[in-house]
Amino acid sequence: MSSTAPHPTHLRVHQFAGLKTGPRLLVTGAVHGNEVAGTQGIERVLKEIDEGKLTLLRGTLTMIPIVNPLAYRLQRREGERNLNRNLRPAPIPQDFEDRIANQLCPWMAASDVLLDLHSFNNPGPAFAMMGPRDNDGELEPFRHEQAEAALAACVGTSRIVEGWLSTYALGLQRRAGRVSDGSRQASLVQDPHYGVGTTEYMRSQGGYCITLECGQHADPQGPEVAYKAILRTLTLLGMIAPGAVELADPQRPIELLQLYEVIDREHADDRFAQSWSSFDEIQQGQLIGTRHDGTEVRAPAGGRIIFPNNNAQAGQEWFYLARYSDRKLPQ
Template identity: 30%
Template sequence: MPHAQLESFEFVSDVDGPHLLVLGAIHGDEHCGPQAITQIIKEFESGQRTIKKGKVTFIPVCNPRAYAQGVRFIDHNLNRNIKRREDTRGIYEYELMNALCPYLESADIMLDIHSYQVGGKPFAFVNSLEGQEVEISRAIGAEYIVTGNVEAYRNTRSVEDKMSVGTQEYVLTFGGEGIIFECGQHEDPKSLINAKQAIEKILAFLGLCEGVHDSGRNVPVITLKKTFMKKGEGHLSKDWSNFDRLKQGDVIAQFDDGSELICPEDGVFVLPKANVTVGYEFGYLGQAVGE
């Protein structure tokens, strides 16, 4: 397989400042990132927007083949088990990771733009409650801030730790900070508006461009406690919405073998997904920090 290439756009100031990396379409079925990033690139190219300090790198489409086909991925979820590999074993996303890793390694701050299956408000995943990821998430319009991705995977014995390394965790291991911004439902036009505003606001918050941001708002912080795995054929017990309240003992899902997935503790349902393949997650149990 020839080496996969990624199209990137870079805008650099003579004045020192942070290096921001903005990613779209890590998942090929998510359109708001590429569209919003393309609009912002046009603003830079037309001179309507200028960079005051630092550097911003945009990769509008991180999974070009999946994006062209409108599917989440080709061979492997690009946001799982990210690392450089000498032997990519013919797996397209492993080729992409080799192209993507140098960008992730050199960024001070990464904004990775996604959309999701169930409708709802924009929210952010952060690595840590320390540092500036939480404040950036507030600044760019998140209505919820979710942390504890890695821990949620580690609490699931059936999934290896290494699977939890997505863009965000990879950036962290190279000393950067990373925010995954979930803009809304895949097909909702509001997701594009949220994505574009998030880019405008992070550029303003970091001082890379003129503009306003929403820093200082009070936003609930949710920690992920457990992954709800689809261990066999089955379905969610109802049409769950994102951040629905959960009670200990609630039936999350029913499997075809007659067994049930029971909620172990009170909390909220983060990112419920009805249409998932066996071996992947139905979603996560989250709990509000400080509750």
């Protein structure tokens, strides 16, 4: 469908209000329009609630199956821009995603917990992303480290990643020194707020949250991962009775990684040295790619490469690097 087709004019939001007080959980899918595992998982939960197979015992459950209906209609990541960057209310909306943000941000501010369901380009297993440790810093002050870590541990993935916003800030500092072409896209990627997406905005409003990457976009198990994660979250929060789905074993091994570097693509002819997948292991000094002028890009330390993007535009994220974290998860 052409991007000139009429834009969607509403968000579909489902809310269930328990008759007993409890947590306010928001579950979101298709923040990126081609990431539909979360949408399918949410729709399955909605059906089971409507059929009486699931009963909300307490609290408020809000679910938005398709957060970006324009991108979803176009079957691509973005409508007019990336909704999961520079997310905040826009007094004077400049694009479709600004208008979505004006509806989405109040829903997040009215919630205590957010489960944001995504998927990714390259093959690989599902993983969770969580926020910072408790701190009073200026970048992302936080007070729910233990609750968020428990949420990340409960959804069933074997890998958890931390350190998104602090790493993204490093890239922003580098971009600030570049000459802008004056476009809105260039101004956005150099905006200090650009690293803020759904989870970062949620934490800024006093809540806690995780991003769950449910696997590769077309992975047939992705909707099942999303569905079970929703039920496990509801069980963890005491919003449904135990037994709807088996909870993740707290004793299972989990690989915990900390992002520490983001490398941008500087030119359309920058090339990877090999076909990388997220979480491929790398050694210190290993060749990752070559710039258009022949400059080699090598790993500064051992660890893993994350989100390698062959289709990255010049001036945007090419890949991330992660090291093994010393953080302890709740048992």
